Amino acid sequence: FFAKPWIFVRGVPSMEFLPPEGPPEIAFAGRSNVGKSSLINALLGQKGLARTSNTPGRTQELNFFVPDGFAGSAADLPPIALVDMPGYGYAQAPKEQVDAWTRLVFDYLRGRARLKRVFVLVDSRHGLKPNDLDVLGLLDKAAVSYQIVLTKTDKIKPPAIPKLMEATAKAIAKRPAAHPEILSTSSEKGRGLDELRAAIAGFAER
Ligand code: GTP
Numbered sequence: 001f002f003a004k005p006w007i008f009v010r011g012v013p014s015m016e017f018l019p020p021e022g023p024p025e026i027a028f029a030g031r032s033n034v035g036k037s038s039l040i041n042a043l044l045g046q047k048g049l050a051r052t053s054n055t056p057g058r059t060q061e062l063n064f065f066v067p068d069g070f071a072g073s074a075a076d077l078p079p080i081a082l083v084d085m086p087g088y089g090y091a092q093a094p095k096e097q098v099d100a101w102t103r104l105v106f107d108y109l110r111g112r113a114r115l116k117r118v119f120v121l122v123d124s125r126h127g128l129k130p131n132d133l134d135v136l137g138l139l140d141k142a143a144v145s146y147q148i149v150l151t152k153t154d155k156i157k158p159p160a161i162p163k164l165m166e167a168t169a170k171a172i173a174k175r176p177a178a179h180p181e182i183l184s185t186s187s188e189k190g191r192g193l194d195e196l197r198a199a200i201a202g203f204a205e206r
């Protein structure tokens with residue numbers, strides 16, 4: 001299904017607009033501007049599918065994407081859905097707005113039965129920040145499976161990448177939830193995309 005075109009299904013501004021539980025969902029979470037939307041576009045090979053920007057706070061809803069060609073009825077659900085999320089942390093938007101996005105992200109992450117994996121994206125120039133740890137804490141508590149994905153590795157020196165992966169693995173080693181290997185990616189250079197696709201494909205149904 002990564003070879004197929006994907007389509008945008010809907011943008012969800014608050015919990016009451018969530019679609020009914022359907023295909024397994026894979027969510028992309030992370031601080032504002034970490035590269036969530038860019039990574040989805042790179043994975044799907046469709047520039048411009050998820051909107052990206054230099055300005056933190058670009059993605060303002062939970063945006064659902066599925067492979068094209070499924071009717072979406074109970075009898076013909078897509079095998080998987082990807083969910084692009086608003087970022088948490090600093091964004092160029094009013095505080096009430098940012099607080100509302102953060103609430104939406106947290107509510108979705110803790111309350112979605114079909115959510116199979118959360119990729120927590122971390123900018124390789126910055127590493128894990130306190131609000132990332134808040135999100136990991138929430139996922140631990142809700143027993144939702146997560147995996148850390150370093151982004152923008154084209155922005156750091158190559159020898160720094162394994163060091164950062166090691167330090168990040170060490171920082172989360174004692175967390176209660178299972179945490180598969182840390183992935184490192186660059187949407188810009190296409191690095192790490194196959195590993196990420198393989199992780200996603202493992203959750204697809206049919
Ligand atoms: P919000 O929706 O605002 O939370 O941001 P986001 O996490 O979706 O980030 P987005 O994909 O919009 O990317 C933010 C900026 O980082 C854009 O200017 C991208 O071009 C840039 N960017 C994303 N991925 C990469 C990467 O792998 N390498 C480099 N060099 N820049 C990247």
Ligand code: MG
Pocket residue numbers: 036037038051052058059084085
């Ligand atoms: Mg975005």
